[in-house]
Amino acid sequence: xxxxxxxxxTARGLFGRRRxxxxxxxxxxxxxxxxxxxxxxVAPENWAQPVLVGLGLAVVxxxxxxxxxxxxxxxxxxxxxxxxILTKPLPRWQIVLPKLVVATAVTTVTVSISxxxxxxxxxxxxxxxxxxxxxxxxxxVYSALFLAMSLLTRRPVLLGLxxxxxxxxxxxxxxxxxxxxxxxxxxxxxxxxxxxxxxxxSKVSLPVAIIMSAIFAVGFTVLAIDRLRSFSVAGETS
Amino acid sequence: MSEAAGxxxxxxxxxxxxxxxxxxxxxxxxYVHSLRTAFGLGRSAKAKIFPWFVLGxxxxxxxxxxxxxxxxxDAGVTxxxxxxxxxxxxxxxxxxxxPELVSRDLRAGVLPLYFSRxxxxxxxxxxxxAALATAVWLxxxxxxxxxxxxAAFSVDNMSQFWTEVGDVGxxxxxxxxxxxxxxxxxxxxxxxxxxxxxxAGGIVAVFLMTTPVxxxxxxxxxxxxxxxxxxxxxxxxxxxxxxxxFGSPDGNDNIGPFGPLYLAVTIGLxxxxxxxxxxxxxxxxxS
Numbered sequence: 001x002x003x004x005x006x007x008x009x010t011a012r013g014l015f016g017r018r019r020x021x022x023x024x025x026x027x028x029x030x031x032x033x034x035x036x037x038x039x040x041x042v043a044p045e046n047w048a049q050p051v052l053v054g055l056g057l058a059v060v061x062x063x064x065x066x067x068x069x070x071x072x073x074x075x076x077x078x079x080x081x082x083x084x085i086l087t088k089p090l091p092r093w094q095i096v097l098p099k100l101v102v103a104t105a106v107t108t109v110t111v112s113i114s115x116x117x118x119x120x121x122x123x124x125x126x127x128x129x130x131x132x133x134x135x136x137x138x139x140x141v142y143s144a145l146f147l148a149m150s151l152l153t154r155r156p157v158l159l160g161l162x163x164x165x166x167x168x169x170x171x172x173x174x175x176x177x178x179x180x181x182x183x184x185x186x187x188x189x190x191x192x193x194x195x196x197x198x199x200x201x202s203k204v205s206l207p208v209a210i211i212m213s214a215i216f217a218v219g220f221t222v223l224a225i226d227r228l229r230s231f232s233v234a235g236e237t238s
Numbered sequence: 239m240s241e242a243a244g245x246x247x248x249x250x251x252x253x254x255x256x257x258x259x260x261x262x263x264x265x266x267x268x269y270v271h272s273l274r275t276a277f278g279l280g281r282s283a284k285a286k287i288f289p290w291f292v293l294g295x296x297x298x299x300x301x302x303x304x305x306x307x308x309x310x311x312d313a314g315v316t317x318x319x320x321x322x323x324x325x326x327x328x329x330x331x332x333x334x335x336x337p338e339l340v341s342r343d344l345r346a347g348v349l350p351l352y353f354s355r356x357x358x359x360x361x362x363x364x365x366x367x368a369a370l371a372t373a374v375w376l377x378x379x380x381x382x383x384x385x386x387x388x389a390a391f392s393v394d395n396m397s398q399f400w401t402e403v404g405d406v407g408x409x410x411x412x413x414x415x416x417x418x419x420x421x422x423x424x425x426x427x428x429x430x431x432x433x434x435x436x437x438a439g440g441i442v443a444v445f446l447m448t449t450p451v452x453x454x455x456x457x458x459x460x461x462x463x464x465x466x467x468x469x470x471x472x473x474x475x476x477x478x479x480x481x482x483x484f485g486s487p488d489g490n491d492n493i494g495p496f497g498p499l500y501l502a503v504t505i506g507l508x509x510x511x512x513x514x515x516x517x518x519x520x521x522x523x524x525s
Contacts, residue, residue, distance in 0.1 A: 022440060029447055033454050040458055050453030059446045067439050074435065157435035158288055158334060161442055165330055 002090060007098040009085075010072050014106060022067060023106075026060045027114035034118035044122045048199040052122060052131065056115050057187055061138050062164045065107045069146030070156040072099040073224075077150065083233055092228040100140075100147055100221060107139035123197045130194030138187035141216045145183065148220040151227040179203050186213045264357045265365050272369030276335045288334040292327050293377065299323065300381030304388035317382050317409025318484050321416060324378060325473045328416060329445045331377055332370070332424035337437035339366050340425060345432035349522060363425070363515040371414075371421035378413035382406055412480055419476050419504060422511030429518050445473060465494035469503055479504050 014020060030051060037047040073096075076082040085095055112135035119128030145163075150156035171178045179185045189202035189209040202209075277293070278286035303315050343349055352362055386406040393399045427444060428437040448471035455467035468478035482497030493500060 022436070022443070026443065026447055029451070033451065037454055037458075040460075042454075042457055042459060046457040047454050050450045050457075054453055055447065055450035059443075059450070063439065063443050063446065067436070070435060075433075078433070078435075154284075155288075155435075157438050161330065161333060161438060165326055165442070169326065 002088075003094055003098040006085065006095060007102050010099050010102045011106075013075060014068065014071055014102070023064055023110050026064060027110055030056050030060055030114040031117050034121040038121045044199060048122045052115070052118055053188065053200060056111075056118060056131070057134070057138070057191070058169070058184055060114070061107075061111050061135060061187065062142055062160075062168070062184070064110050065103075065139055065142030066146050066157060066160045066164065068107050068110075069103045069143040070150045070160060072103045073147055074150035074156050077233075080233065082231075086228075086231065086233075093225045096147070096221060096225045096228060100143055100224075103143040103147060104136075104140045107143055108136045111135045111139060119195075123199060124195070127191075127195040127197050127199070130191045133194060134187045134191035137190055137213055138183060141183050141186070141213050144217045144220040144224070148224040148227065151224050151231065176203070180208065180212065183213070183216065185209070186216075261356045261358065261361065264355050265361050268352075268357070268362070268365040269369050272339050272366055273372055275338055276369060276373035285338070289331065292331045292334070295327060296324055296377055297381050297384065300385050301388070304385040307385070307389060308392045316484075317385065317406050318412045318480055320382065320385065321378050321409065321412050322477060322480070328374060328377065328420055329442060329473070332374065332420050333438040333441040335373060336370055336421075336424035336428035336441060337434035339370060340429045341432050341434045341437045344429070344522070345434075359520060360516055363429070363512075363519045367421055367425050367512065367515065370425055371417040374417035374421055375414050378416060379410050382409050382413065408484055412476075412484070415479060415504065416476050418508045419472050422508045422515075423472055426511045426515050426518070429515060429522070445471070448472065449474070462494070465492060465496055466499075468493060469500065472507070475500065475504055475507070 033047070033051045033055065037044075037051065073082070076085070112132040115131040115135045116128040119131040146156060146160050149159055153159050167178060168182045168184045185202070185204050186209040188200055189204050189206055190213075192200040192202035193206045193209075204212075274280050275285075277289050300320065303320055307315050343352070349362070353359060383406075386402060389402050390399055393402060423444065424441050427440045431437050431440070451470045452467050452474045455470060456464050458464060458467070468474040468481075478493050478500040479497075481493050482500055
């Protein structure tokens with residue numbers, strides 16, 4: 001009963017605010033660009049990279065996971081209502097796991113549907129399903145990462161942006177060693193291996209992608225549970 | 239009947255008779271304070287982490303590029319190319335600073351206090367915008383000055399020196415263009431929410447999600463469309479103006495005859511952001 005209640009509170013906290021509307025334009029843009037490119041008859045080789053990878057997997061997925069993932073716990077920490085949950089006699093995993101599930105579900109629904117449509121328009125239903133599944137894995141890993149971040153630091157969104165922009169965006173393209181520690185590359189690899197179309201270029205092997213995704217997801221969830229055990233409520237940072 | 243129970247004693251309180259510093263003084267104070275806030279000056283160490291991180295990276299890149307230029311004069315590393323290179327860091331800097339400047343005031347509900355001073359309603363956004371634009375301009379311009387000094391001390395004759403002066407001038411102007419566009423958009427988005435985290439996310443989202451639009455439009459099967467593609471993202475828009483004014487860095491960017499249109503759209507974009515900011519602050523204080 002308690003996990004459902006926490007999940008319910010979390011979902012209401014996410015959808016009950018105006019900022020939820022921020023989640024809508026990004027996926028619509030992916031679909032819109034795919035339809036536009038398809039409508040003008042551009043070859044998929046030309047537009048699949050910017051739309052599916054450049055926008056879909058590299059921007060929409062991490063940014064939405066960032067907004068949602070830091071929102072499920074971070075906003076409660078911000079306005080102090082986390083105290084009401086923390087003072088209940090609950091094991092901490094019963095707080096973290098429902099929130100993680102809600103964050104993953106919301107991110108997946110928002111991202112995977114648009115990726116599926118764009119994938120179908122680009123190549124085939126198989127590519128669409130591959131992208132949607134990769135979106136699910138990515139949502140889980142990113143959500144766990146950003147959820148843990150909102151407990152580790154007072155500025156989770158900025159730190160998450162540093163990870164997405166600098167680590168994945170800049171370094172991931174130039175320094176090949178950082179790819180092994182980049183969620184974006186795992187997601188790309190999983191999508192590519194499910195639907196080997198040649199439109200996506202994966203740069204790490206599938207076992208690495210799967211194992212590292214699992215390590216990221218489990219590791220950061222355990223870290224979040226552990227951090228919540230010794231969490232101290234403080235005022236806003238300067 | 240009875241006399242008045244209390245007597246008002248004159249215990250020597252005095253009215254303030256000194257000079258009253260008016261609107262201009264408040265405006266300047268707000269501007270200077272905001273500019274200091276942008277770099278975390280006068281704030282805790284935590285507030286300095288992100289701005290100084292960006293500053294450090296930008297200066298490091300500037301010094302490295304300056305060293306490259308002295309060794310390899312034809313490396314194609316110009317002042318404007320340096321500004322283009324720093325685009326993502328500028329986005330990040332604006333995402334850090336803009337919420338710091340306006341979102342905190344919204345969240346803390348201190349705007350009525352500002353507007354109870356001799357500060358007009360429109361002055362507040364102008365001061366904040368000027369501060370943010372100055373901060374971005376300093377971020378991009380100061381490393382160029384460093385690059386210029388390094389180059390100026392390693393020239394052989396005066397004509398090379400004047401060439402260098404002729405290069406850094408447009409570079410600084412280009413940086414000002416970036417500053418105006420990025421500050422306008424960033425501050426507008428940040429003024430919509432009192433939560434710094436969401437303001438930062440929103441700013442980055444706007445810049446990130448418009449970039450692939452340019453990528454798609456530039457592969458459309460229409461030359462006009464390709465030449466207009468750079469219009470659709472703020473960073474590529476400014477880049478397009480740079481291509482028109484200073485020429486394309488690698489010769490691949492073709493904007494056709496639309497150069498003046500790029501400049502007009504840039505000016506229109508900044509003017510639109512300012513107008514929307516003013517509209518936003520005309521009614522925001524009641525909340």
